[in-house]
Amino acid sequence: MTVELAAWLVFGAPLVSFLAIVFGTRPSGQHILSGRLTALAMLVAWFASLYLLTQVLAAPGFELHPISYRWLEVGSLHLEFGFAIDSLTVTMLLVVTTVSFLVQVYSMEYMANENQDKSYSRYYANMSLFTASMLGLVLADNLFQVYFFWELVGLCSYLLVGYWFMRPSAAAAAKKAFLVTRIGDVGFLLALLVLFVHTGTFNIHELFGHEASDALLKSGFLGMTALSWATLGIFMGAAGKSAQFPLHVWLPDAMEGPTPVSALIHAATMVAAGVYLVGRMLPLFHHAPDTMAVVATIGGFTAIFAASMGLVASDIKRVMAYSTISQLGYMMLALGVGAYVAAFFHLLNHAFFKALLFLGAGSVGHYTDTFNMRYMGGLQKVLPITFWMVLIASLSLAGIPPLSGFWSKDEILGAALQASPLLFGMALVTVFLTAFYVIRMLYLTFAGEYRGGAAAERVALAAATVYSGAGAAQAGEGHGHGGHDTHGTGHGNGHGSHEVAILFIPLVVLVVPSVLSGLLNTPMWDGLAKFLTTHTIETTLGEHHLPFDPGLAALSTFVALAGIALAHQVYGAQAISAERLGAMLGGWPYRILQNKYGMDYLYEFLIVKLAFGQGLVAGLALFDKYVVDAVVNGAGSVSRAAGGALRTLQSGQLQGYGMAIVLGVLIITATMMIRS
C-alpha cells in the first residue's frame, strides 16, 4: 500500500460510502445496509490513517505530500486539490476516524430506535459526507481546499442538525447553525482573498515562506498589516466553526440534531476544525501578535463565559454543548498564547471524552426519551455501564488526575500563567466551573430517584400551558428552552430494556483514550510534543513546551476538587439548596445565566426586529417599491398624462387647429430671427 493510496482511502472511503448510499440505496428501508456501509468506510479510513501514521513516523520531518492536482487554472490563479500529511494531520485523522467509527457503530442501534419509519439512509449519507469532508479538510495542503471542505462540513452540520426537519426547533437550529458559522466564514473567505492578493498562493507551505510573510507584512490598511487582517479573518472563521464568543450561539441550539451527530460533529470533530485551522496557520499568526492577543482573549473569555452558562442548563446535551464551547475556548486560549502542543493535546483528549459524554447522554436520553435532567435521576441503577463510563469521562473533563483531561488542561494553565495572569485567572475559574457543572450533571442524571422521563415532562408542559401562555410559546418556539420530547416517535418511556450492547460498546472503547490519552504527553514522556513540533512549524514556532510544574498541577487539581465538592454539597448531600443558590443576589445571576446573557435576544432584536422588521431591510424593500419602481412607473404615468393633455389640446375645433398653424409660423420665425 502506498501513501497515495492510503491518503485516497482515508478521504475516499467515506465519500464512496456517501455516493453508494445516495445512488445505490432506496430512500427508505435500506437503512441497515447504509449503516453498515458507513461504519465499514470509517473502519477502512481508520486503518488507512493508522497506516499513514506509520508512514509519517518513518518520514523525515514527519511530512508527506502524496497528491497534488490542478483543479482550476485561470490566468495566474491556480486552485489545487492536494494532500499534505504531517504529524498534525495524522493526529487529526486518527481522532476523526476513531470517533467517527465508534459513533457510526453507536448510531446503528440509536437511530433505529429514534426513527420508526426506517427511512434514515439520509442520516448515514450525511454522516459519510461529513466524515469525508472533515478528512478532506484535515488533509488539505492549501487554504482553498480547506475552505472548500470547511463549507461542506458546515453543510453537513446544517443537514444533520436539521435532521428532524419536521420539528420547527430543529429547522430553526439548523438555519441558525449555518448562518452564524457563515458569518465567520466571511472572515475566512476575506482572509483567503487578502492572502492570495498579496502572495499569489493558497498553498499553506508557500504561505509560511519568508517571501509570503514579508509581502503580507509590508502592506496593510487601517493601521494593521495585511497579515493581521488575514489572520484575524482566519480566526473569525475559526471562531464561527468553534463557537467562540460572540459566534457561539448556534452550538447549544445545534443539540436539536440526533445525539450521535452531537457527539461526532459538535463535540469531537467539526467544532475542533476551528482550533485545527488556527493551529495549522499558527506560523502566520506568530507574525501578528495583535491577532494572537485577540485569539487568546476570546478563547479565555469564551471558556469562562460558556462554562458559566453550563451551570444552570437543565438539558443534559446543552450542558455538554456549553462545556464544549468552554473547552474549545480553552484550546483557543492555548493557541493564542502560543501553546500549540497543549492546544492539540487538549483537542485530542477532549475529542474522546466529550464524544463519550455525548454518547452517554444519548443512551440516557434513549432510555428516558428526554434530555431534560429535571425528569431524569436514578439512572445509575438501570444504566450502570453507561454511568461508569460517563463518570470517568466527566472526571477527565473536570481535570482530575491522572485522567487525560488533567494533563492537557495543566499544560494550558501553565502556558496561560506564563502569558498573562488575567488569562490564567479566567482559565482557573473555568476549571472550577467545569468541575461543578459536570458533577451537577452527574447527580441530576444518575443519582436519586427516577423523575419520570418524557411522560412527566409532557405533563409538566401541559400544566405550564394551562397556567401561562409563555410556556407554550417557549415550547413552540423551541429555541432551546423546552426539552427534547419524544422525537415524534412515540415509543414509551422507561421501556425497561437493559442496556443494548451496541450502545455501550463504543462507550467502553472510548473510555480507554479518555483515561490514557493523557499519557501521550506527560512529564515522563513528551512524545506527542516532539511528534507535533518536528515539522515545519518547529522552525517558526520555536519550543513552547513548558516544563511540568507540580505546584500548578496541585492548584488546578485543588480547584477542580473544590468545584466537585461544592456540587456535591448542593446536589449530592443537598447541604446547600440549589434554589437558594439560584436566588442569590435577588436571583439576577441565575436569570442572566438562564437567559444566556441575553445574547439570543440581542441577536433576535438586532437582526430580526431592527434590521428586518423595521430597519434597513424593510426600508430598502419600501425604497425599491416606492422610489426605484415608482420612478419607472412615474415615467409611464407622466407620459400618459402628457398624452392626455395633448388630447385636450386636440379639441376638434377647426379654428384651434388653424391657430396652431399660424402660431407655428410665428414661433418658428421668431426663433429664426432671435438666432440670427
Next chain:
Amino acid sequence: MIEIGLSHYMVLSAVLFSIGLYGVLSRRNAVGVLMSVELLLNSVNIALIAIGRYVGGAGATGQVFALFVITVAAAEASVALALLIAIYRDRGAVDVESATALQG
C-alpha cells in the same frame, strides 16, 4: 410721394393676407371661413402679378402662376361647397364651432 413699387403691392398683399387669415380663424360660419380662404389666395395673386410686373423675366411666369392659383381656388371652392352641403344635410347648420365630432 414715394413712387409706387413692388413693395407697395407686396405690403398690400400682406395686409390682405392678414385679413383673410383673421377671417379663417374667427368666422363661425363655414361659408365665411371659405370666403376668407379666397381672400388669402387673392392676396397671393396680387403678389404674383406684381412680381411679374417688376421682376425681370418673370412676367409671364407670374401671371401663369396666378392663373393656376385662380383655378385652384375655383376647384377648391366647389369641393368645399359640396362638403358644406353634406354637412348642412346632416346637421342643419354649417357652424364650424360645433363641428367637433372628431377630437382628442
Next chain:
Amino acid sequence: MPPSADFGLTLSFYGLATLTVVSALMVVSLRNIFHAGLFLVLAFIGVAGIYLTLNAAFMAAVQVLVYGGAIAVMMLFAIFLTRNAMTQGNLSGRFQAPAMLAALLIGVLFSYAFLMANWASGKGAAEYLPPEQVADALFNQFVFPFELASIMLLIAMIGAIVLARTPGRETEDA
C-alpha cells in the same frame, strides 16, 4: 414715365387698395354672411383693379370672370342653402382676440420682411406683357401643369357631385 401717369397710378393704387382692404375687412367682420358675400365680390373687383394698375388686363378680366362670377355665385348659392345659419357671426371672444393678434402679427411680419427685401425688381422688367406672351408660356413652358389643372377641375367636379349627392343612392341598388 411721365409724372402724371405716375400720379394716376399712385392714386389708383391707393384708392383700389383702400377699397379692397375695407371690403375684405367687411367680409371677415360682418355678422350677416350674405352681406359679407357681397363685400367679397367688391373685394374681388378691387383686386381686379389692382391688376389693372399692374398692366395685367388679362388677369383682371379673368379675376372678374372667375371670382366675380363663378365663385361669388356659388358662394351665394351656398348661403341660400344654409340660410337659417345665415346670421351666425364670428366666434366667441375666446377665439376673437388671439385670432386678431395672430393675424396682425403675420401681417406685420410679412410687411416688414417685404419692406426689408431687396427685390430683383427693375432689371429688365416688362412694363406691359401682351396676353400672347402669357398664352405662350402657358401652352409651352407650363403646358404640363395646365393639363394637370384640367384634371384638377375634373376632380373637383366629380368630388363635388359625389359629396353633394345624398348618400346610399345608386341606380343598380334602387
Next chain:
Amino acid sequence: MDLLALRELLPELILIATGLVVILVDLVTNDKRVLPIVSAVGVLLSIVFTVTGLSALLRSPFVVEVYSVPGAVSADALAYMFRLLLSASTLAVIGASSDYVQRRLIGARGEFYALLLFAAAAMMILTAATELITAYVALETSGIALYALSGFLRDRRSSEAGIKFLVLGGVSSAFLLYGMVILFGLTGTTSYAGIAPALHAAFRENALPISLAVVLIVAGFGFKLAAFPFQMWVPDVYEGAPTPVTMFLSVVSKAAGFGVALRIFHLALGAPPVALEWTYIFAALAALTMTLGNLAALRQHNIKRLMGYSSVAQAGYLMAALAVPNDTGTAAVTFFLISYAVTNLAAFAAIIALTEGLASEAISDLAGAAQRSPFLAFCFTIALLSLTGIPPTAGFFAKLTVFGVAVNQGLLWLVLVGVVNSVISAYYYMAIVKAMYVGSAKDERTIPAGLALTTVLVCTTALTVLLGIAPDAVVSAASTAAAWLP
C-alpha cells in the same frame, strides 16, 4: 413640346387614362366589382412602365441625359423610385379597399377609384416636379382629390373630416404659396435648379425674406408631412375619412409629401447658407413631432385615430433624415418611406379587415382577434413591430438608416430623442398586439377578409419581413437613386 419627353410621363398618363376609363365603365356597367379590377390593371400597367424606366436608370448610373419635360418634371432615378413607390402603394390601396368600397361607398364607387388614380398621378408628378408651379398645381390637384375623398362617406364624421382637411389645407397651402411667391420674387424663377444659385447670390442682402420664405414653405409642407405644429388635422381626418382613404393618406400622400420636400429642400434650398436656416428647424420639429405623436397616441382608443398619431410620429423620424441635406439624407428618407409604406399598407389592410369584420374601430374590440383570424393578427403584428422598429422588420432598418445619417450629421441629441420615442411608441403598438392576442374573443367566427385584401396583406407583410431580412437591394437602390438628385 417633345413627344419623347411625354414618353417619360407615361406612368402618370396611364393612371389618368385609367381614371377616365373607370368613370366610363362606371357609367355603363351595373357590376361595380369590375371597377377595382380595371383600376388595378391600369396601375399595374403604369407600374410596368415605371419599373422598366427605373431599372434602366439604375443599371446605367453614368447616363447623364435625362429626358424631362422642360421646366416641369424630371425623369431621374429618384423620380422613378417615388413613382414606383406611389403607384405600387396605390395598387395596394385599391386591392385592400375593394370590399370596403363595394359595401360602404355605394353611389361613389367609380368616382372613388377615379379620384384615387388622379390623386396618385398628381402625386407622382408632384414628386418629379422640378419647378414650383408644377409642384403647386400637382399638390393642389392631389389635395383636392383627397379633400373630396375624405368626405366620401358623407356622414357626420366623414364630412367634418373633409371640411377640416380642406380649410386647413387651404390655409397651409396659402402659406406655402406665399413662401413660393417670395422665392419667385427674390429669384425671378420657379425652377428649383435656378432658385438655388440665385438664393445663394441673394442671401446676404435678403436674409430675412429668405428666412420667411423658408418658414412658410416648412409650414406648408409641414402640413402635408404632418409635422408639429401643423399636424392637428391628422388624427381627425384619419378617423373620419373612409379607411381606404386614411390608408392612402398615410402612405401615398405622405410619401409624395416627402418626395417633393426632398426636392425643394435638398435641391432648391439645399445650398449651405440657406440650408443652415432650415436644417435645425427640421431637426427641432422632428423631435417635437415624434414626441407629440407618440405621447398623444398613448391615450387613444380608436385604431384609426391611433394610426393618425402614429403617422405623425413616423413623420418625425423621417424629418430627422430630411434635416440632412445631402444624398445620404435623401437615401435614408427614400428607404424609410419604402419601409414605412409596406408596413403601413399591411397595417391598414389588416385594419380594414378588422374594423369592417368587427364593425368597430375601438382597440378594445380587437380582443381575441388572434384566435379568430390568426393569420390576420399575425400580419398586423408584424406591421406593428415594424412601426415600432423592432427587427427583423423593415421598420428596423428604416430607423437604422435614418438615425444613422442623423448621427453622421452630428444630430446625436435628435437620435436620442428618436430612440426614446421608439420606446414610447412600443407601448401603444404593443397594446394593440396585446388586445389581439391576450384578450379572448366573444365570438369564434373567422373575421372575413376578401381575396384582394388578403393578397395585399400577404404581399405587404412579406415585403415588411423581407426588407427586415434582406434590405440591401432596396437600400442600395435608394442610395443610387438619391445620388441622382444633383
Next chain:
Amino acid sequence: MVLPFHLTLLLFLPAAGALVLAMLPARDHRLAKQVALFITALDLLLALMLWPAYTQLAAASRFAFEEQYAWIPTLGVGYHLGVDGLSLPLVVLTGLLGFLAVLVSWHIEHRAKLYFSLLLVLQTGVLGVFMSLDFVLFFLFWELELLPMYLLISIWGSPPPVGRREYSAMKFLIYTLFGSAFMLTGLLILGFTTGTFDLVKLSSLPLQAIGVPTTLVFWLIFIAFAVKLPVFPLHTWLPDAHTDAPTAVSVLLAGVLLKMGGYGILRICITLFPDVAYVWAPTLALLAGVSVLYGGLVTLRQRDLKRLIAYSSVSHMGYVLLGVAALGEAALTGAALQMVTHGTITALLFAAVGLIYDKAHTRQIPELQGLMHRMPFIGLAFMIAGLASLGLPGMSGFVAEFLVFTGSFGEFPMYTVMGVLGIVLSAGYILWTAERSFFRALPHRWEHLQDAVAVERIPLVVLMATIFVIGLWPRLVTDVLKLGIAPIAEAVKRLG
C-alpha cells in the same frame, strides 16, 4: 463533428420549427409539444456537437466555425456568425434550457401551438445574440426575443388575482426597449462613423478617433446591458416579469436572457472599449457592489417564492458585473462562469418553484410549510439549487463567485467585501425560505400534494447534474471560457 453551416443551422432550426408548428392543425397540442421537443433536442445536439470540435481547434483562431457574408454592404452590415470560448458555453446552455423549457411546459394545453412557437422563436433570438459577430445582427436578435417574451408572459402568465401579467409583460418590454434604444444609438455611432458593424473589425480599429467621445458610446451601449443584467437601479422589471411569467419562461429568462446582458458587456463594451472600461471600472464595481447588497437585502423581505428568486438574481448578477469591473483574467472568467452557473441554478430554482405552484397554487412562503414531506424530490432540487446559489463549494455557484472575488479583491477590496457580504445574505434568504416552505410539520391543507412525476423530474435531474458537474469539475467550462476571455483580458492588460 461540425456540419457545413453549422451555426446557421443551429441558429435557425428553432425558428424554422416555429414555422412548422404554425402550420400544424390548431387543436392538436400533443403533436405541437412533440414537435417542439424534437426540434429543441435536435438543436441541443447541434450545440453539443460544437463542444468537442471547439476544444480541438480552439488554439488556431479566436472565433471558430465562422460564417461571414456581406449582408447589407451598402451600410457595412454583414452576416457574421462565430463562437469563441465565451459564447460557446452560453450557446450550449441556451440549447439545454430551451430543451428543458419544453419539458417544463409539458402540461401547457391552452393555445399550445402558439406557446411552443413563441418559445422556439425566443430560442433563436437568444442563440443569435450569443453567436452574432456583427453588431446589427446582434441587435436584431437582441430585439427578436422581445415579442415572444411579451406574449408568453401576458398570455400564459399569472392571471390577475395572483399576478399582474399584462403589466409585467409591458414593463419588461418597455424596459428592455428603453435599454436597447440607447444601444441602438451607440451602434449607429460606431457603424456610421467607421463604416462597419463587424465586431471583430471594430475591435481592431482605433475607436478613439471616431469623433464622438468613446465614453459616451460605451455608456450608451452599457445601459442596454445593464437593464438586461440587471443592475441597480434598472432592475425593477425583473421581479415583476419573473413573478408573472409561466415557469418555462422564468427558467429561460433567468437562465439565459439575463446572460445576454453580461455577455454583451463582455463581448461589446469591454472588447471594443477596454480603455473606457479601465477608466470607469471603479464606477462599474460600485454599481456591482450596490447591486449585490441591495438585491440581497431586498430579497430578504420577499414573501413570494418567484419574487424572491428574482431579487436574488439581481444580487447574483451583480457578481458578473463585479468580475467584469475587475477586468483581470480570473475575474472575467469568473464573471463568465457566473453567467453559466447562475443560468443553471436559477433555472432549477424556477423549475422547482413552478412545480410547487402547479400543485399548491400558491407561491406565498407564509402559506407553504413542510413541503418536504410530500415533495421530497422537488424539495431536494430546491435545496440543491438553493445551496448552490448561496455559494456552497462543490456546486457551480461557488467556483464562479470565488473566481470573481479573487480577481476583484486586489482591485476593489471594498466592493469585493460588499460582494462577500452578499453571500451571507444569500444564505439568509435561502435558508429562511427552505425552513419556512420545506421544513416543519406538514399542515393539513397540503396533505394532498404529490411529488414530481417522471416528465417533471427530467429537467430537475439534468440541472442538478449540471450544477454538480461544474461545481466539481469546473475546468470543463473554464478551460473553454478562458479561450474567449484571454484576448479581452490581454487587451485590458496592455492598457494597465
